[in-house]
Amino acid sequence: MPEIPADRPLPRQAFEALSGRFPDSVLSSDFDKGELSVTIPKGILLAVLGYLKDDLGFGSLNDLIVLDNLAAPEGKKRFSLLYQLYRFPGDIRIRLVLDLDESEGVDSIVPLYRSADWAEREAYDMFGIVFEGHPGLRRIYLEEDFEGHPLRKDFPLAGRSGGL
Amino acid sequence: MAFKDIEINMGPQHPSTHGVLRLKLTVDNEVVLKVEPVIGYLHRGMEKLWESQTYAQCLPLTDRLDYLASLSNNLAFALAVEKLAGIEVPRRGRYIRIVLVELQRLASHLAWLGFMANDIGAMSVLLYGFEAREDILDLFEEYAGARLTIHGIRIGGAAHDLDEALVGRIRKVLSSVPRRLKDIRSLLDENRIWKERTVGIGLISASEAVDYGLTGPALRASGVSWDIRKSIPYSSYDEMDFDVPLGRQGDVYDRYLVRLEEIGQSIRIINQALDKLPPGEFRAKVPRTFRIPPGQVFHTVEAPKGELGFYIKSNGSDRPERVKMKSPSFINLQSLEHMCKGNLFSDVVGILGSLDIVLGEIDK
Amino acid sequence: MSAPEPRPSFLLTRLDEFVTWSQKNSLWPFGSGLACCAIEMIATAAARFDIARFGMELFRASPRQADLFIVAGTVTNKMAPILRRLWDQMPDPKWAVAMGNCAVCGGPFPTYSVLQGVDKIIPVDVYIAGCPPTPQGLLHGLITLQEKIARSHPTKEILNPDARNTR
Numbered sequence: 001m002p003e004i005p006a007d008r009p010l011p012r013q014a015f016e017a018l019s020g021r022f023p024d025s026v027l028s029s030d031f032d033k034g035e036l037s038v039t040i041p042k043g044i045l046l047a048v049l050g051y052l053k054d055d056l057g058f059g060s061l062n063d064l065i066v067l068d069n070l071a072a073p074e075g076k077k078r079f080s081l082l083y084q085l086y087r088f089p090g091d092i093r094i095r096l097v098l099d100l101d102e103s104e105g106v107d108s109i110v111p112l113y114r115s116a117d118w119a120e121r122e123a124y125d126m127f128g129i130v131f132e133g134h135p136g137l138r139r140i141y142l143e144e145d146f147e148g149h150p151l152r153k154d155f156p157l158a159g160r161s162g163g164l
Numbered sequence: 165m166a167f168k169d170i171e172i173n174m175g176p177q178h179p180s181t182h183g184v185l186r187l188k189l190t191v192d193n194e195v196v197l198k199v200e201p202v203i204g205y206l207h208r209g210m211e212k213l214w215e216s217q218t219y220a221q222c223l224p225l226t227d228r229l230d231y232l233a234s235l236s237n238n239l240a241f242a243l244a245v246e247k248l249a250g251i252e253v254p255r256r257g258r259y260i261r262i263v264l265v266e267l268q269r270l271a272s273h274l275a276w277l278g279f280m281a282n283d284i285g286a287m288s289v290l291l292y293g294f295e296a297r298e299d300i301l302d303l304f305e306e307y308a309g310a311r312l313t314i315h316g317i318r319i320g321g322a323a324h325d326l327d328e329a330l331v332g333r334i335r336k337v338l339s340s341v342p343r344r345l346k347d348i349r350s351l352l353d354e355n356r357i358w359k360e361r362t363v364g365i366g367l368i369s370a371s372e373a374v375d376y377g378l379t380g381p382a383l384r385a386s387g388v389s390w391d392i393r394k395s396i397p398y399s400s401y402d403e404m405d406f407d408v409p410l411g412r413q414g415d416v417y418d419r420y421l422v423r424l425e426e427i428g429q430s431i432r433i434i435n436q437a438l439d440k441l442p443p444g445e446f447r448a449k450v451p452r453t454f455r456i457p458p459g460q461v462f463h464t465v466e467a468p469k470g471e472l473g474f475y476i477k478s479n480g481s482d483r484p485e486r487v488k489m490k491s492p493s494f495i496n497l498q499s500l501e502h503m504c505k506g507n508l509f510s511d512v513v514g515i516l517g518s519l520d521i522v523l524g525e526i527d528k
Numbered sequence: 529m530s531a532p533e534p535r536p537s538f539l540l541t542r543l544d545e546f547v548t549w550s551q552k553n554s555l556w557p558f559g560s561g562l563a564c565c566a567i568e569m570i571a572t573a574a575a576r577f578d579i580a581r582f583g584m585e586l587f588r589a590s591p592r593q594a595d596l597f598i599v600a601g602t603v604t605n606k607m608a609p610i611l612r613r614l615w616d617q618m619p620d621p622k623w624a625v626a627m628g629n630c631a632v633c634g635g636p637f638p639t640y641s642v643l644q645g646v647d648k649i650i651p652v653d654v655y656i657a658g659c660p661p662t663p664q665g666l667l668h669g670l671i672t673l674q675e676k677i678a679r680s681h682p683t684k685e686i687l688n689p690d691a692r693n694t695r
Contacts, residue, residue, distance in 0.1 A: 114376050142641065178589070209641045
């Protein structure tokens with residue numbers, strides 16, 4: 001149970017409902033600078049999101065963020081996926097965190113949140129993460145024949161091909 | 165031979181796509197069946213570039229994202245860094261930021277109005293809108309030295325102080341905007357051609373808008389009351405008194421009206437902020453380079469285009485480890501297909517104009 | 529060493545002056561507005577800075593009807609082949625202006641996806657620096673281009689068709 005101050009009842013209620021519904025599945029949690037982060041295993045992603053959306057009312061996906069943990073200490077998986085969710089009445093945010101190895105894929109959440117369509121394509125383009133079940137996963141920013149995934153930490157800023 | 169399922173390519177070089185956007189349209193005679201936007205023609209690799217710059221160096225790059233409203237980008241980034249580093253902005257600084265960002269909202273909406281009207285065919289509105297905008301850009305040039313990519317908001321506060329002379333000039337410009345807007349509205353609001361091209365076109369209902377992640381005036385035109393300045397106030401917006409205009413059915417005409425009303429509300433906010441401008445420092449003392457202990461933050465603001473936000477992860481050094489920008493136009497553009505389906509091919513331009521997208525923001 | 533070029537005759541220099549005078553005062557820009565500089569380009573075409581007084585008010589949407597290619601904004605590797613094709617579609621005589629730091633040299637973006645200067649794919653006549661250049665800066669650049677056109681000798685092509693593109 002993260003340290004949620006008493007004057008923030010809504011994040012506390014959301015966390016308690018979530019950990020009550022999925023006992024033993026919350027790997028870690030954090031409440032820092034007013035933001036609630038919950039780490040979950042990737043197997044229950046769709047179930048957790050379905051619960052958050054349908055039962056707790058988190059109807060809006062603000063953003064999908066990918067982190068490359070190449071520089072992190074041993075033991076941390078290569079990629080972290082962050083799902084920023086938001087609920088209209090009450091104005092609360094919650095951040096779901098998933099850790100992935102380098103060649104692991106993850107379920108696509110497009111059936112639940114339509115705005116994840118392009119966000120997942122961007123994550124694939126920039127990091128190379130494969131989203132299983134995505135309706136048409138392909139690059140979004142770079143050319144089709146671009147080699148490499150630029151936002152990975154081992155990709156140089158100026159590119160690999162020598163550039164023009 | 166039937167004209168069914170013809171694929172028409174619009175862009176990436178096109179006068180009405182508001183930048184380098186490519187639309188692959190599939191049409192049946194003149195009715196649009198499918199719209200697939202292809203983006204990335206302005207992808208500049210900003211997120212990678214930010215990882216190699218100090219926090220203060222990242223800030224001028226954010227100007228180039230939504231280049232029609234660069235101060236909003238500055239504000240979003242500065243607020244996220246301040247939240248992460250625990251920097252407190254003095255009250256005068258917060259009020260000056262409100263004045264700058266609302267002036268920027270005025271300029272952005274006037275540019276949008278000009279572009280959208282020009283796309284639909286009312287070319288004189290482009291010239292009127294840009295002339296009104298020039299007065300505001302003169303104020304920015306006097307304040308920070310630049311017209312477009314202004315960098316007027318720094319980490320810790322505003323770039324410069326607002327002296328009495330500049331405050332007087334701001335008030336003078338603000339008093340002229342309603343008259344200019346009345347001229348433009350008298351040309352468009354009850355114009356039969358304008359209404360035929362905008363009423364009932366590009367409909368999106370409230371629940372669909374939320375499902376697609378739409379934010380900003382496009383969401384409010386569908387009747388959903390969500391404005392971050394009211395819901396999660398930042399930078400002393402909770403001390404300002406203003407209304408949030410809402411639309412009814414979410415068509416192009418409603419989106420047009422909502423933005424026009426927002427211009428009126430922005431003028432109200434700026435006048436209040438200037439009236440109540442507190443004395444004191446306009447910027448906190450922040451060194452040029454500073455380290456931030458490890459942490460992460462996600463902070464959003466209400467930009468003229470929608471909900472603009474930054475996720476920043478720090479790792480103890482003076483450069484961010486990861487900066488991710490939540491771009492409103494990127495998400496809003498996904499709903500274009502929904503809005504265009506079933507409408508005529510020639511309405512695509514009007515609907516795209518009413519969405520108010522900026523490619524710099526979409527492509528980062 | 530080749531023989532020195534014959535001095536141009538009086539009539540042909542008068543013809544040169546007339547042709548260049550009409551060319552420089554009626555340039556039709558093909559505004560390839562890519563990014564932020566495009567907004568300043570449109571502001572230059574708007575009422576206050578009025579590019580129409582230089583004869584350039586007709587911004588053509590199609591390259592086949594234009595003769596001045598203003599590259600305004602960042603050129604990415606994805607957009608580069610398209611820009612080259614647009615330049616090839618423009619009929620002669622044509623000029624190109626690189627507006628803004630991104631078009632001149634890649635600007636503030638030394639990244640994997642940005643072409644470091646549009647002169648890597650098209651021949652540029654005038655470089656206008658600025659991020660973005662103010663409308664006054666753009667007009668100064670266009671006046672410089674007009675002076676460059678005034679110094680050129682289009683009638684050389686009448687005398688010697690192999691002298692194309694040597695102005």
